[in-house]
Amino acid sequence: RSIKRPRTSASPISIASTPPRRAPRKVKSERDKLFDAIEAGADYPLEPVPIKSADDLNDVQLKKCYEILHACGSATDPNASLSKTRQSIDGFLDAVFNDWSSRKAGALPRSELDFLVEAEVVAGRLCGKPQEHTKLTDCASGSLCAVNVSAVATYCNNPPMFKLEFSTIDELSRQPEAFCPISRKDIRWVEDDWVQELRQSLRTKVIAKIHKHNKHLAIWQARKLIVEWAKGSLSLGEDVSKMGFLERETADVAIVGLG
Structure with a gap:
């Protein structure tokens, strides 16, 4: 006949009386500090933090960078899509942080169209x-x-x-x-x-120059935001439609002289 064995504390199954709780992202005192700064109209309600690579960006900030790149591509590429942007986003972030971080001193020169x-x-x-x-x-x-x-x-x-x-x-x-x-x-x-x-x-050649200009402009727009985020800003900046990316139709002015 079968022999009943006593259950020991080493049993692999453990039933807790209450489910485990996720660690809160911010404790009450941190939330109060944030809300107080927002109430006071602070431009930089968060603590400053250096941003040295894409690893230092949070999800919302990464999404904004994605939107900037997508707007850049859509301006000159009639076949632009979120999938094509996905294929390029890692390279774009590498370009943003190429020999640069939020700690780099000096002004950010804006890309100018010159060709x-x-x-x-x-x-x-x-x-x-x-x-x-x-x-x-x-x-x-x-x-x-x-x-x-x-x-x-x-x-x-x-x-x-x-x-x-x-x-x-x-x-x-x-x-x-x-x-x-x-x-x-x-x-x-x-x-x-x-x-x-x-x-x-x-x-075609003018459009290629415009696209190159837009890529430099996208990097500049991303860096400008990252500098603000590193200072403690919560702002996501202006809408990407207002960032100045030139449309492919602007190239038509170059061929007016050819009828």
């Missing part, structure tokens, strides 16, 4: 037999019609400038040489819409 871009397409050829060749396809087999005419569009935002020039490659120096096509009778233009191709190329 110059060029776009170039082949717009035609110099025809060696203008009396015989009426269109570009007539020049295809002619060795005397081998010099391409390039159209080069340049846009600079500081100082503001747009320039369109036509050039050929000099046979001796192999350097581009600008010329005026107005009075030339020996140019056979590309029949496709080379102007549209030039517009699209220039616009």
